[in-house]
Each structure stands twice: as structure tokens, then as C-alpha cells.
Amino acid sequence: MSNDLSRRSFLQLGAVAAGALAVGQMLPPAVAQAAQDAGMVNTRGDGFIPSMCEMCVWRCGLIAKVRNGRVVKLDGNPEHPHSKGHLCVRGQSGLYNTYDPDRVLSPLIRVGRRGEGRFRKATWEEALDLTASNMLAIKQQYGPEAMVFSSTHNLSQVQFENLLYAYGSPNYGTQRSLCFNAMIVANLMTYGMEEPERIYDEQLEYIILTGRNLMEAVSTSETGDLSDAIARGAHVVYLDPRFTKTAAKASEWLPIRPGTDLAFHLALLNVIISENLYDRAFVERYTLGFEQLAEQVQSYTPEWAAPITEISADTIRRIARDFAAAAPHALAHNGWRTSNFVNSFQTQRAISVLNALVGNWNVTMRASAGESSGTLGTIPQPPYPRSSAQRLDRVPSRFPVVPLKLGVFQELRDNIITGQPYQAHGWFISRQNPVMSLPDRSKTLQAFEKMDFIATVDIIVNDTAWFSDVILPEASYLERYDPLLPVGDRVYIRQPVIEPQGEAKSALWIYKQLGERLGLGDYFQYEDEEDYIRQQLAPLGATLEEIRSRGYVDLPAHEESEETELAWNTPSGKIELYSDTLARVGFSGLPVWEEPPAPPAGQFYLLTGKVAQATQFGTQNNQMLHKYADEPRLWLNEGVAADRGLVDGDWVEVSSEVGTGHIRLLVTPAIRPDCVYLTPGYGHLSRGLTTAFGVGASDSALHVTYTDPVSGSQALTQTFVTVRKV
Numbered sequence: 184m185s186n187d188l189s190r191r192s193f194l195q196l197g198a199v200a201a202g203a204l205a206v207g208q209m210l211p212p213a214v215a216q217a218a219q220d221a222g223m224v225n226t227r228g229d230g231f232i233p234s235m236c237e238m239c240v241w242r243c244g245l246i247a248k249v250r251n252g253r254v255v256k257l258d259g260n261p262e263h264p265h266s267k268g269h270l271c272v273r274g275q276s277g278l279y280n281t282y283d284p285d286r287v288l289s290p291l292i293r294v295g296r297r298g299e300g301r302f303r304k305a306t307w308e309e310a311l312d313l314t315a316s317n318m319l320a321i322k323q324q325y326g327p328e329a330m331v332f333s334s335t336h337n338l339s340q341v342q343f344e345n346l347l348y349a350y351g352s353p354n355y356g357t358q359r360s361l362c363f364n365a366m367i368v369a370n371l372m373t374y375g376m377e378e379p380e381r382i383y384d385e386q387l388e389y390i391i392l393t394g395r396n397l398m399e400a401v402s403t404s405e406t407g408d409l410s411d412a413i414a415r416g417a418h419v420v421y422l423d424p425r426f427t428k429t430a431a432k433a434s435e436w437l438p439i440r441p442g443t444d445l446a447f448h449l450a451l452l453n454v455i456i457s458e459n460l461y462d463r464a465f466v467e468r469y470t471l472g473f474e475q476l477a478e479q480v481q482s483y484t485p486e487w488a489a490p491i492t493e494i495s496a497d498t499i500r501r502i503a504r505d506f507a508a509a510a511p512h513a514l515a516h517n518g519w520r521t522s523n524f525v526n527s528f529q530t531q532r533a534i535s536v537l538n539a540l541v542g543n544w545n546v547t548m549r550a551s552a553g554e555s556s557g558t559l560g561t562i563p564q565p566p567y568p569r570s571s572a573q574r575l576d577r578v579p580s581r582f583p584v585v586p587l588k589l590g591v592f593q594e595l596r597d598n599i600i601t602g603q604p605y606q607a608h609g610w611f612i613s614r615q616n617p618v619m620s621l622p623d624r625s626k627t628l629q630a631f632e633k634m635d636f637i638a639t640v641d642i643i644v645n646d647t648a649w650f651s652d653v654i655l656p657e658a659s660y661l662e663r664y665d666p667l668l669p670v671g672d673r674v675y676i677r678q679p680v681i682e683p684q685g686e687a688k689s690a691l692w693i694y695k696q697l698g699e700r701l702g703l704g705d706y707f708q709y710e711d712e713e714d715y716i717r718q719q720l721a722p723l724g725a726t727l728e729e730i731r732s733r734g735y736v737d738l739p740a741h742e743e744s745e746e747t748e749l750a751w752n753t754p755s756g757k758i759e760l761y762s763d764t765l766a767r768v769g770f771s772g773l774p775v776w777e778e779p780p781a782p783p784a785g786q787f788y789l790l791t792g793k794v795a796q797a798t799q800f801g802t803q804n805n806q807m808l809h810k811y812a813d814e815p816r817l818w819l820n821e822g823v824a825a826d827r828g829l830v831d832g833d834w835v836e837v838s839s840e841v842g843t844g845h846i847r848l849l850v851t852p853a854i855r856p857d858c859v860y861l862t863p864g865y866g867h868l869s870r871g872l873t874t875a876f877g878v879g880a881s882d883s884a885l886h887v888t889y890t891d892p893v894s895g896s897q898a899l900t901q902t903f904v905t906v907r908k909v
Contacts (some may be wrong), residue, residue, distance in 0.1 A: 218680075223732060224249055233260055233734025235668065238273040238280070239798045240336050242668060244734060245274065247680040254278045254681055260734060264404060264671055271401040273403040273798055276807040281659040281681075285643050285804060285873055287883040288685025291654040298650050300870050305653075307686065307696070309754040314611075314653050315700035317636035318350070321609040327351030328572035330609040331595065335799075337614050338665035338677060339690035342707070346611075346694050346850065348567040353574045354607065356596070358799075360895045361620055366517050368584055368894035372762045373539070373750030374531060380551040381514060383408035386727050387547055391420045391502070391600035393534060395518040398428040400793035403773035418509070420502055422447065425790055425818065425855035425860050437856050441900050442524040442779025443492040443786045447499065448515075448533035449776060450488035453480045454503035455540055461761035462510065462542030469749055470539055472761020472773070479773045483699055484865030510541035514548065516656055523900035526777035528893040533774040539758045545750060558738060559667060559674065560721040564706045573604050582895045583768040593888050596621055599630040602797045607633065613640040613690065616656070617667040618647045618862065619800040622886035622897055623841045640693055643804060644871030656687045663689035664712035667719045673735045674723070676716070691715055770893050780856065782903035789839065789902045790818075790860040791882045800864045803875040815879035816849035818860035819906065829908055836909045837861070837880065839902050841887050844880030845909060859906060861885070 207449070224230030229250050236243045244263020246254035258273050261268035305313075321329050332347040333356030334340055347355055359367065367377045390412065397406045400496030413419060413432055420445055421433035423908030430436040439447060455461050456477050464717050466473050485496035485503075492499075506513050515537045538548055576595035585591060596617065599607045610631075621627045629633070631637060631650050639651040648654045657663075662683040668675045683689075695707040709715040717727050724737040753759045766772035782788055796812035797803055817837055819829065829835065831850040836843060837859065844866060854860055865879025882899075889898035 212850050218249075218731075220728070223365060224792040227251060232678070232680040233262075233676075234661070234680055235263070235338075235665075235675055236266075236277060237337070237677070238268065238271075238272045238277050238802060239402075242338070243270055243274055243402075243403050244675060245270060245277075246734075249680055252681060254281065257274060262734060263675060266403055269407065270794055271403050271406075272811070273401070273805075273808065274403070276660065276802075276805050279805045279807040280642065280802070281661045281684075281806060283643060283806070283874075285871060286659075286684065286687070287642065287644060287648075287654055287656040287871075288687055290656060290686070291644075293652045297637075297652075298628075300644075300649060302654065307380070307688070310653050310655060311696050311700055313634075314638045314655070315697055316650075317638075318609060318611070318697075318701060321635060322350070325606070325608050326572065327568075328353055328570065328575075329607050330354070330603065330611065331356060331575070331607050332590070332611050333615050333617060334613045334870075335615045337690075339694070341666055342691055342694045343613055345564070345706050346698055346703070347702075348563075349698065349703040350701060351568045351570050353570045354576075354595060355574075355588070355590055356576075356592040356615075356617070357588070357590055358592065358615065358620060360585075360591045360593060360890075361622075361897050361899075364589055364591070364894040364896035365891060366529045367586075367589065367893040368896075369528055370517065371533050371586070371820055372448055372530065372584065372765055373535040373753075373759055375759075378517065378551060378552060381405065381516065381547045382549060383412045383514075384547070385415060386512045387412050387415075387417050387514060389418045389420075389513040391422070391506065391515040392433070393448070393516065393518050393530070394431065394792075395428045395516050396423065396429045396792055399605045399795045401795050418505070424788070424855045424858045425792070428794070428795075430647070437494050437498070440491070440855070441790070441858060442495045442526065442781075443488075445530040445533060445774070446483070446488040446491040446492060447528050448530060449480055449483035449538060449774060450492075450499045451486045451503040451506065451537055452476070452533060452540065452774070453483045454485060454500055454825060455507050455537070456480060458504070460504065460507035461540040465542030465544070466540060468708060469493060469544070470758045470760050471509070471753075471755045472759060475761045476536065476773055479775065483776065486487045495680065504906070506537075507541055511543040511546040513541055513543055514538070523898050524779040525889055525891045525898045525901065526779055527896055527898065528891050529774050529777055531894075536774055539760060539799050544758075550751075554840075555784070558722050559669065559719045562715065562718055563708050566772065575599065575604070575607060576895070577604075578895070582892075584764065584770070584893065589895070591890060592617075593621055593622055593897050594890060594895065596627055596630050597888065599633055600626060602633070608635045608638045612638070612647055612651070616645045616800045618648045618650065618868065619645070619881065619883050622883060622888045622899065622902075624884040625842060626888065627883075630814045640690065642687070644869050645801070646867055646872075647870045648870035649871060655693055656685070657693065658683040658687040658689050662687060664691065664716060665689070666691075667716060667730075669738065672738050672740075674720075674725075674730070675735045676730045678731055687847065780901060786903040786905050788855075788858045788900055789837075789882070789885060789904045790854075790858050791863045791899055792860070794862055795880075797862070797864050803864050803878070804872045806874055809874050809878075814847065815862045815865045816904070817831050817846045817880070818849050818851055818854045818858075820854050820856040820858070821850050821852050823856050824848070827906075827908075829906075834909050835906050837885065837904050837906050838884040839887055839904045842881075842884035844884055859904060 244260030259269040291302035328447035485499040576591040602859035866881025
């Protein structure tokens with residue numbers, strides 16, 4: 184096979200017949216027969232089967248239309264609160280991921296140098312044996328901490344973590360620090376919970392969105408709720424250096440200077456406190472630290488914030504007054520990412536505190552029911568071995584308030600390179616793409632060079648799999664079971680709606696098989712995927728057949744508590760405007776101004792952000808989404824372009840201190856003159872992605888690694904770039 188994996192050879196590599204495997208595997212059920220028995224399809228295999236989407240982390244309910252054993256249409260399930268009968272464009276395109284001609288349908292083992300794209304087909308037995316033997320060798324020679332595990336949030340993550348903890352490694356890399364560590368840690372320090380639920384009821388009057396582009400970063404139910412609130416007349420203030428589709432729907436767009444969202448919100452706090460516009464009764468009864476906060480924000484006046492944010496003092500004062508007047512039917516959205524600077528944690532703290540001051544708890548915000556297991560059954564297992572090794576990302580020694588389950592992924596990667604406090608030797612990756620998602624792609628490739636062994640679980644040869652030693656092909660979300668998902672008062676199922684193609688297998692199967700080979704079989708006490716679901720359902724008295732046919736079962740009704748006193752999971756049991764937890768570890772207990780850096784003359788802030796036609800770094804090879812997505816271009820302000828003699832469509836070189844990319848230019852008035860914007864998820868290295876390869880430029884190749892010292896969040900917009908015509 185040539186060094187460059189051609190489309191034809193890659194398709195030949197992936198095209199294998201389905202069949203039984205001689206490795207003691209859990210064979211998938213006969214999907215069509217099971218669906219027929221449940222009355223969902225007829226004898227020809229035609230019908231409608233409920234399941235759940237996985238084109239983003241929102242996990243909408245779906246109804247799959249099946250014809251002759253193939254999925255032909257996906258629609259939203261009206262019985263699921265995340266979809267409410269709707270699917271976004273990504274959700275509707277999900278069958279194109281399942282039927283992607285680049286799907287990996289048999290295990291692959293690397294035969295060339297890393298990055299050459301030379302693989303050979305292997306049996307599951309050989310691939311799993313090779314993976315386990317390498318993991319055991321690393322554990323025996325260097326200790327379990329020398330093996331890094333990383334995965335993106337997903338329903339089977341509980342068993343991924345089971346494998347990680349049973350193996351004994353403390354090194355767990357998640358996407359959280361690349362997306363919303365700042366928001367989560369700020370809410371934990373303020374409310375004692377990761378993310379309060381937002382309520383877009385008919386009385387919601389006023390919304391402040393700080394960089395939360397909900398009309399393009401679609402979370403189906405919340406995006407729909409926001410749209411409905413706008414239609415009812417809710418006033419929306421949207422802060423973003425770029426005019427997005429959300430800006431187009433907002434009542435007012437404020438093109439704030441990047442990194443200064445914090446100053447804006449501190450000034451709102453100043454006005455609301457100094458003019459006595461806060462909910463005095465709520466603050467006195469349910470919060471802690473108001474006096475310290477009032478003193479802290481005295482100097483943060485609108486006049487102070489105006490030259491910093493480039494938003495007038497009159498506008499800031501008006502918004503503060505109007506927001507307070509609308510309270511408690513007002514909401515300052517925490518967002519997921521704000522301006523992505525090292526001060527973003529303080530911004531998130533200021534937003535959380537702002538909501539508390541106007542007393543909107545149980546009106547436009549409330550404790551989230553989350554996705555806890557509730558009354559679901561659990562799989563029996565022994566306790567995990569204790570790990571005495573320090574984590575490579577130095578949580579909690581360097582990041583004392585970052586939860587262990589979040590970690591600081593970019594720091595973990597950097598310390599693989601330095602070998603401090605010890606050298607990692609192996610990396611097991613599932614449903615994640617560190618090469619594309621971590622900042623400074625060159626560093627991630629350096630970290631890979633340090634590895635003795637890399638294994639990847641995915642449905643395609645993404646950029647990370649391209650550099651792996653073994654690729655274990657997972658069944659797509661339309662072909663497999665995952666653990667059940669409680670939402671509200673129901674439990675929902677993701678189930679196979681078609682037979683798995685080729686030799687693709689579910690994560691539940693892969694982790695169990697690998698666990699048994701690692702001598703960890705006691706941690707995977709389920710016979711097969713259906714047995715796993717039945718064990719979860721056992722306390723509910725529900726059957727697998729029942730949940731498969733309806734897509735859900737109801738949780739047992741519980742008596743409403745007569746307790747009316749509000750409480751939060753903080754040390755004080757109150758909303759902590761002042762956090763003693765932060766103060767005791769050397770951070771400010773109150774939101775405090777931190778000056779962000781600005782680009783040198785001739786350089787620009789590099790903005791990135793989501794679009795409706797793609798999810799992070801995992802859907803760019805989807806042929807339907809590729810067809811309807813705009814060509815990724817670098818946005819540049821029209822005035823700046825004219826001054827530099829650049830015109831729309833020019834090819835330009837965009838460079839940071841760590842990397843360079845080439846891309847066509849989009850000249851537009853819809854961005855600040857000191858900024859450029861690049862859609863993430865393009866510029867792939869893997870030639871196994873025949874649709875996405877060669878399209879766009881990679882933001883990960885440009886981003887410099889900057890980490891917020893409190894939350895560990897990656898400061899993406901703190902990267903500055905030059906632009907020149909080529």
C-alpha cells in the first residue's frame with residue numbers, strides 16, 4: 184500500500200463482510216427481528232424506531248424511518264424533551280455518518296510510520312490482543328499512570344471511565360477544559376452545581392447572552408426556547424465581537440472588545456448595587472458575601488468600563504437598569520465559552536453573581552435534574568485500585584478547584600512532552616480527536632511521538648486515528664446500544680435501528696472485551712449489551728422490550744417535598760457571592776478585574792466559534808453537511824481589507840507564533856476591525872477523510888496554549904495572528 188492512502192484503497196480497506204467472530208464476542212441482536220417483535224417494523228423491515236441522536240452532546244430523541252433494513256430518514260421524537268419533535272440539520276444528517284463511505288468496518292493495525300496512513304485489516308481478536316498486551320506491558324514496566332485515557336462526553340463514558348479507573352491510571356483527558364471549565368467551576372464556586380437549568384417561560388422578559396451563539400451552536404430545545412422567547416417579545420442583549428445569526432435575532436448587538444466581557448459584567452454589578460436595584464430580600468436570605476461584593480465593585484463604574492469594552496457608559500447603565508427592572512424574569516446566560524481569555528473564569532463568576540443579585544432562582548434558573556442515574560440499576564463490580572501517582576495535568580496540586588473528572592487536557596498534553604512529573608508511554612482514545620481539538624497541533628503530534636502505543640476507538644479514521652497504532656471500529660449510534668439516559672421523569676434508550684455494518688462493535692462490547700484481556704473482567708459483569716440494559720431497568724420493573732418499543736419508560740412517581748426553603752450545595756448552603764473556597768487556595772473570593780492582553784500592532788484576535796452545520800471536529804466528513812455548509816473562510820473586516828488591498832476570495836496566509844494556515848478570505852462588515860474569525864474543525868491531516876481532507880485551515884494549528892489558572896480553561900481567543908495575501 185502506498186504511503187498516501189487513496190480513496191479507492193481506503194474504501195477497499197474498510198469494506199468487509201459482516202459475520203460472526205471467533206473471539207467470544209457479544210453478538211448484536213437481530214435488530215430487524217427484535218424491531219418486528221416489538222411491532223416497530225413489518226416483515227419487510229419497514230417502520231419507525233425510536234432512539235437518540237449523537238450528532239452533538241444534546242442527545243435529542245429521534246425517530247428513525249427504516250426501509251428494507253436501511254435508515255432513510257431521521258426526525259425528532261416529540262416524546263423527548265431535548266428534541267420536542269425537532270432535529271437540527273446535524274441531527275437529520277446523522278445517517279450520512281452511519282453510511283459514510285470512509286467508515287472503518289474492521290479493526291486496523293498500523294504497518295507504516297505514524298502519519299503515513301498505512302494500515303492492514305485485522306481480526307478483532309488480534310487487534311484487542313495487541314491493544315491489551317501493550318497496555319499490560321506499559322503498566323508492568325512504568326506503572327498504570329504511564330497510560331493516558333481520553334474521551335469526549337458520551338453515554339458509554341461510564342464504562343470508558345470504568346476501564347480507566349480499574350486499570351489504575353489517574354490520567355484522564357476530557358474536552359471540558361477546551362470548552363466550559365470556566366463556566367462549570369464558576370457555578371460550582373457560586374451555586375455548588377455545574378450548570379443551573381435555564382427557564383425560557385412565557386414571562387421571561389430580558390436575556391443577556393455573552394458569546395453564546397445559540398442560533399448556530401444549536402442545542403435544539405434551548406435554541407427553540409430562545410427563539411420562542413424572542414417571538415414573545417423578550418429583549419435580548421448579545422455580546423460578541425462578530426455579527427452572528429444570534430446577533431441578527433437579538434434586540435441589540437454589542438460588538439465588545441475581546442477579553443472585556445468581564446468589565447461589562449462588573450459594571451452591571453456596580454450599577455445594580457449602587458442604585459439599590461437588587462432583590463434585597465433574596466440577597467439577605469439566600470446569599471453570602473454581599474457586603475464584600477458591594478465594596479469590591481465600587482470602582483467598576485460604567486465610565487470605567489466604557490473605554491475598556493468600547494461600549495458606552497450610558498448603554499451599560501441602561502442595560503443594568505432594564506435587566507434589574509425585568510427581574511426576576513431576567514436571565515444572564517452563563518454561556519459555555521465567553522471571550523476565551525485567562526480572565527474568563529472571573530467573567531463567569533460575575534455572570535453567576537449577577538443572576539443571584541436579581542433573585543431569579545426558581546424563576547428563570549433552577550437546579551438542574553441533570554442526567555443522574557436516579558433509580559436505575561448499576562452493574563456490580565469490585566472497588567477500584569487506589570492510585571498514588573500525581574496526575575500529569577497537576578490537578579489538584581496546581582489547579583485546586585478543578586474537579587478531577589474535568590481535568591486540564593492541554594496541560595496533560597504539554598506534560599507528556601516535558602516528561603514531568605513522569606513520562607507517559609501509552610494513550611487510549613475513544614470518540615475524541617486531540618489532534619484537531621487541542622491547541623497548538625504541533626505539540627499534540629510531539630506528544631504522540633513520545634508514545635510507545637496509541638489506540639483509538641472511532642467510526643472513521645479521524646486525524647487522531649491517522650496517527651494511531653490500532654483503530655478499533657465502533658458501531659455508529661444508529662447501530663448500537665448505549666447505557667440508558669434519565670431525563671426528567673423518564674428514562675430514554677439509544678438502541679440499534681439497523682444491523683451494525685461490517686465488523687463494527689459497540690463501545691460496551693469493546694470495553695468489556697478489552698477489560699477481560701487486561702484481567703479486569705470483574706468490572707464488566709454483563710453478558711452483552713442487552714443484559715447491561717436489563718440490569719439498569721431492573722429496579723424500575725420495566726422490560727427491555729417495553730423501552731425499545733416506546734423509546735422510554737417512566738420513572739417511579741415521587742412525593743413532592745413540602746420543604747420550601749431553598750438550598751445550594753456550597754459549604755455555606757447559600758449562593759456564595761464571596762467564595763471562601765477560592766480565597767483559601769489563593770484566588771480572589773470575589774469577581775475581580777483582570778486586564779486581558781491585546782494584539783500587537785498589525786495583528787488580530789483569532790476568534791473561533793460553532794456553526795449550525797458542524798459539531799466540533801467530528802462531522803466535517805459528513806457528506807450532507809459538507810454539501811450544505813459554507814466554504815470555511817477567514818473573516819476579515821471590510822475596512823481593514825481595503826486598507827491592505829485585500830478583496831473577497833483572496834487566498835491569505837494566517838500565522839500565529841505556533842503555526843500557519845492558508846485559506847480564502849471572507850471580507851465582511853460583520854466583524855470588528857481588530858479580529859479575524861476561523862471556523863474550527865477543518866484543515867484535516869487524515870487522508871482517510873476523503874470528503875473533509877483539503878478543506879479549510881486548522882484553528883488548532885494556530886492556537887497558542889494559554890490556561891486560566893483558576894479553572895484550567897483554555898484561552899482560545901488569546902491567540903493573535905497576522906494575515907497576508909499569498
